Amino acid sequence: MIDLLLKNASRSGVEIDKLFDLITFLVGFWFLLAEAVLFGLVFRFHRSRSPRALYVSGEEKHQKRWIAVPHVLVLLCDVVIIAGTMLVWSHVKQQLPPADAVVRIGSQQWAWVFTLPGPDGVFDTPDDIARVNELHVRSGAVYHFELTAQDVIHCFSVPAFRLKQDAVPGRLIKGWFAALEPGRYDIQCAEMCGIGHGLMAASLYVEEKEQHARWLQENAAPPRELVAFRFPNP
Amino acid sequence: MTTLTHPKYGAIWFTLVVLLGISLLGPLTGSTAFVLLLAFGIAVVKAGMVAAWFMHLAVERRLIWFLMITALALMAVLFFGVAPDVMRDQGQNWGALAAGKN
Amino acid sequence: MNAVTLTPPPVTAPAPVRGSFWSRYVFSTDHKVIALQYLFTGMAMGVLGGLMAYVFRMQLAYPGESVPGFGVVSPGKYNSLVTLHGTIMIFWMAMPILIAALGNYLIPLMIGCDDMVFPRLNRLSYQIFLLSAVVLLASLAVPGGGFGGAWTAYPPLSSRGIWNHTPLGAPLWLLAVALEIVAFLMGGINFITTLMNSRAPGMRMHDIPIVVWMIVVASVLFMGSVGPLVAGAVMMLMDQVAGTAFFDPARGGDPLLWQHLFWFFGHPEVYVVLLPALGVVAEIITVFARKKLFGYRTILYTTFTTAVLSFFVWAHHQFVAGIDPRMAHIFTITTLLISVPIAEMIFSFIATLYGGSITLELPMLWALGFLADFLLGGVTGIYLGSSGTDIYLHDTYFVLAHFHYTFVPIAVIAGFAAVYHWYPKMFGRHMNKTLGHLHFWGTVLPFNGIFIPLFLTGLAGDHRRIYSYALFKELARPELQQLRVFATICTVIMLLFQTPFFINFFYSMFRGAKAADNPWRATTLEWATATPPPHGNFPHEIAVYRGPYEYSVPGRPVDFWPQHEPA
Amino acid sequence: MSVHAATLDHESLACRRCASGIPAGRLALWWVVTSEIVIFGGLLASYLLFRLRHVSWGEEAAHTNTLAGATNTLVLLTSSLFAVLAHRCATQGDGRGASRFLRFTIALGGVFLIVKALEYTGEIHHGYTLLRGTFWSFYYVATGLHALHVVAGMIAMAVVSVGAGRGRQLQRVELVGIYWHFVDVVWIFLFPLFYIAK
CATH class of the missing domain: 1.20.58 (Methane Monooxygenase Hydroxylase; Chain G, domain 1)
Incomplete structure (x- = not known):
């Protein structure tokens, strides 16, 4: 359903969208039912149709049933949603699938710094590629990210990936994503981080395998102005 | 009185x-x-x-005891809810970075 | 149905008003005067908060352009506008109107008492509240501007001036919130003690009107949850002004601690304002459906369950905030469980309508509007309480639309329901119906027009608190911008349609049709005295013989049976 | 109406009723204590979480002055005794006795503050200031907040003792006593937290 507004582009997003649809189905039913009953009762028992009200306490057993049965049904729906959401949560946030590559994400007021290990696949070597507000990844590969913040709390959010994680100064948070298809996607900061919060936009470029390898080769030397960025060691 | x-x-x-x-x-x-x-x-x-x-809680109405216990229990809830984040340096998929002095 | 009182209550002539203007209206210890002081302050702050919404909605619809009546909205100003809008609407509009004004006005009247047990403490709490509002407004005028770290004030952003760029605005904001909390703690103690001790003879637990229960349970909730936030505020203030590092990880603090302390209060706070609103709706639907409340005890017990559960759900605001992911499971379960008592309560309200004889008077319209709109706010909460979908929806406009679908029905719609319902009692006159209908439809329709589009933009990935979407290609799409413009136009319409209300409110106070003592033919005790009630409320001590909602009792000549009428 | 209006402040209907069986003043005071429990509870829970996380804080805590802490515990316990003796006098209708015991309590509160001041001075003198580290921030904030409560209690007791000395509002002696005992209880927990656990 979210797909209609913003197309999903990641592996974990598929599950989240399905969960969203499940919840929409369940709560949508209750919502429509409750609204229909509400308006129906207001219409049916308007004074013009019902000049004298009944005396119903709602305290007797056969009356309480009208609340008790929906009560149990709501609880059942809750159980279904809880089961679904636990599954999705553990897939997206808890179990990281084996990584094809790792990216370090640093955030500060008001920019993102993405560090890729470069062609050799090892961090802290001269061919590391650090880029401000620009992340290049390979389509289909599982990326682990290591997320932190320099100053205040930021939030790494890629709406098209259904991916969101706060970057907290003082801690290193790990997570994963895997893009489904090539393209350019928005990266946003989703946590209020000061007056430049609205400026913390970045781009996520998903590339095919060969294209990405070429990009890594071409950019293996770190641009000079970025050497100053200190990525805190875990 | x-x-x-x-x-x-x-x-x-x-x-x-x-x-x-x-x-x-x-x-x-x-x-x-x-x-x-x-x-x-x-x-x-x-x-x-x-x-x-x-x-004089010993001779006060039970209600007040209940009140005090509830307040303390709430603090226990707070403590154990916060402990997995604030009391630890490591957790699932996160770890604290070396901070400055203490 | 005006002015029909078949059982004339024992009423003496309204007391002659004595004393100067100051002692009667400003330094009065009369709970009704204090209630009106809270009401007027809350309404004034509400207007201010609404105008702030106008400014930043205009910025979002027409980014970078000068907003008529304000000027160009810079990012700093935008942040401080959204922060202050949130803070004001929760702390200076919803709480004073729903808890303080209604609690002060209704509790002594509805339990058949002459005043609060501590009238001077009551006056002091209002004065501290007023002071807090002044401090808050002052925080906007200091160098550096008003605080802009969102109403949740997450550190380290809010704890250090070098990051939030409001070295004076932030501490003043925090001080204002702390003062407001003090005022409400004092007021809450007064409410609770009054209800526990000063009920009219014969009023048992189950004879207390639901709205009084709700306000008092809300006060207890507030008291139980706000302590850690007060402690956190002390720490935050020390961080801001003395340079300690409670929340600064670089020097040994932990920013997540504040989030926990804040939301430990912040989530029960939702119920602190929700419960009185539900109470108001319960009172109104019984009166205008001429029905006994369906399942008084069920509603009461679900209230208690909700109150208790609300202490166990706070971290659902922090699913993606860097908390340990294992905790999310626990908080998902507790959060979704809370939907059960709330759903049950709403079902009971709807069931109350069954078999009724409904008149769509103005208060009833607002109460039904509350139920219809709050339902959407309630069900969208499921998406956010469920950790899996919250990953995507957290901090998007979906969240924003969700909680506006709860808070606007709570604070605005139920607030207006209360005002329209008790206005005759407060001022002894009726409000104009035509203006009232204009106001109702002009508020409820644009309200849906604002937030349904925002649900959609949220689903499309719009994040909150971003002052311009120009930099985000996915969000700068024209169809999304059209939704934003539509929402903004609806905001302006909704704000404009508050004018008939204010005209109506102040005009009717002096020129409205005179109201009888019990114009709605209601059963609860506040209708058993003169209109408006004199200082001291009841001409003589009043006793209670039955529950609060005895409408349409078979075999009675009239369809309501007041609580104070001997059998 | 005029009957009520004349007597509203003290003899109001609201104050004459007592449905819960606990007089309004004492009931309200218990609610005050409840709200204070969660305030101090939040602060101490935060401290405890940090303390259990940072083993190194034990070394910092070694520099707090146990002797001063113990003295102050003794002082507060004794002051609580006087507060409760004042209450006993009040229940026996002896307003002057209650007033005298309250003055002793206030005096011991003063001693507490003096010891506290000397302790702070010594620590600051040795470089253990508010900004030395988060342990010390907690130490000063928690004990400082407690000291503010001591001051508030002393002021309240001064007001009550003046009234009690003239035989008025004797029920207030108990109320201010409950508050004072609560302040004592908070200190009873602050003492091991900051002075003994090293």
Whole structure:
């Protein structure tokens, strides 16, 4: 359903969208039912149709049933949603699938710094590629990210990936994503981080395998102005 | 004012002071775990005595006891809810970065 | 149905008003005067908060352009506008109107008492509240501007001036919130003690009107949850002004601690304002459906359940905030469980309508509007309480639309329901119906027009608190911008349609049709005295013989049976 | 109406009723204590979480002055005794006795503050200031907040003792006593937290 507004582009997003649809189905039913009953009762028992009200306490057993049965049904729906959401949560946030590559994400007021290990696949070597507000990844590969913040709390959010994680100064948070298809996607900061919060936009470029390898080769030397960025060691 | 029989406040005070003395002697034993257990055990006992006899919780309506216990229970909820984040340096998929001094 | 009182209550002539203007209206200890002081202050702050919404909605619809009546909205100003809008609407509009004004006005009247047990403490709490509002407004005028770290004030952003760029605005904001909390703690103690001790003879637990229960349970909730936030505020203030590092990880603090302390309060706070609103709706639907409340005890017990559960759900605001992911499971379960008592309560309200004889008077319209709109706010909460979908929806406009669908029905719609319902009692006159209908439809329709589009933009990935979407290609799409413009136009319409209300409110106070003592033919005790009630409320001590909602009792000549009428 | 209006402040209907069985003043005070429990509870829970996380804080805590802490515990316990003796006098209708005991309590509160001041001075003198580290921030904030409560209690007791000395509002002696005992209880927990656990 979210797909209609913003197309999903990641592996974990598929599950989240399905969960969203499940919840929409369940709560949508209750919502429509409750609204229909509400308006129906207001219409049916308007004074013009019902000049004298009944005396119903709602305290007797056969009356309480009208609340008790929906009560149990709501609880059942809750159980279904809880089961679904636990599954999705553990897939997206808890179990990281084996990584094809790792990216370090640093955030500060008001920019993102993405560090890729470069062609050799090892961090802290001269061919590391650090880029401000620009992340290049390979389509289909599982990326682990290591997320932190320099100053205040930021939030790494890629709406098209259904991916969101706060970057907290003082801690290193790990997570994963895997893009489904090539393209350019928005990266946003989703946590209020000061007056430049609205400026913390970045781009996520998903590339095919060969294209990405070429990009890594071409950019293996770190641009000079970025050497100053200190990525805190875990 | 409700009628209230007053216990022997002097004796209670004396017990409290003795307990204070014992908690001060704890560090002499040298065992950290014992010191902590003793100190906090005595603190709970002392607080209980002050509440029960000086604040007259012992003869107060049950409702007030319930109130105090609820407030303390809420703090326990807070503590255990926050502990996985604030009391630890490591957790699932996160770890604290080396900070500055303490 | 005006002015029909078949059982004339024992009423003496309204007391002659004595004393100067100051002692009667400003330094009065009369709970009704204090209630009106809270009401007027809350309404004034509400207007201010609404105008702030106008400014930043205009910025979002027409980014970078000068907003008529304000000027160009810079990012700093935008942040401080959204922060202050949130803070004001929760602390200075919803709480004073729903808890303080209604609690002060209704509790002594509805339990058949002459005043609060501590009238001077009551006056002091209002004065501290007023002071807090002044401090808050002052925080906007200091160098550096008003605080802009969102109403949740997450550190380290809010704890250090070098990051939030409001070295004076932030501490003043925090001080204002702390003062407001003090005022409400004092007021809450007064409410609770009054209800526990000063009920009219014969009023048992189950004879207390639901709205009084709700306000008092809300006060207890507030008191139980706000302590850690007060402690956190002390720490935050020390961080801001003395340079300590409670929340600064670089020097040994932990920013997540504040989030926990804040939301430990912040989530029960939702119920602190929700419960009185539900109480108001319960009172109104019984009166205008001429029905006994369906399942009084069920509603009461679900209230308690909700109150208790609300202490166990706070971290659902922090699913993606960097908390340990294992905790999310626990908080998902507790959060979704809370939907059960709330759903049950709403079902009971709807069931109350069954078999009724409904008149769509103005208060009833607002109460039904509350139920219809709050339902959407309630069900969208499921998406956010469920950790899996919250990953995507957290901090998007979906969240924003969700909680506006709860808070606007709570604070605005139920607030207006209360005002329209008790206005005759407060001022002894009726409000104009035509203007009232204009106001109702002009508020409820644009309200849906604002937030349904925002649900959609949220689903499309719009994040909150971003002052311009120009930099985000996915969000700068024209169809999304059209939704934003539509929402903004609806905001302006909704704000404009508050004018008939204010005209109506102040005009009717002096020129409205005179109201009888019990114009709605209601059963609860506040209708058993003169209109408006004199200082001291009841001409003589009043006793209670039955529950609060005895409408349409078979075999009675009239369809309501007041609580104070002997059998 | 005029009957009520004349007597509203003290003899109001609201104050004459007592449905819960606990007089309004004492009931309200228990609610005050409840709200204070969660305030101090939040602060101490935060401290405890940090303390259990940072083992190194034990070394910092070694620099707090146990003797001063113990003295102050003794002082507060004794002051609580006087507060409760004042209450006993009040229940026996002896307003002057209650007033005298309250003055002793205030005096001991003063002693507490003096010891506290000397303790702070010594620590600051040795470089253990508010900004030395988060342990010390907690130490000063927690004990400082407690000291503010001591001051508030002393002021309240001064007001009550003046009234009690003239035989008025004797029920207030108990109320201010409950508050004072609560302040004492908070200190009973602060003492091991900051002075003994090292």
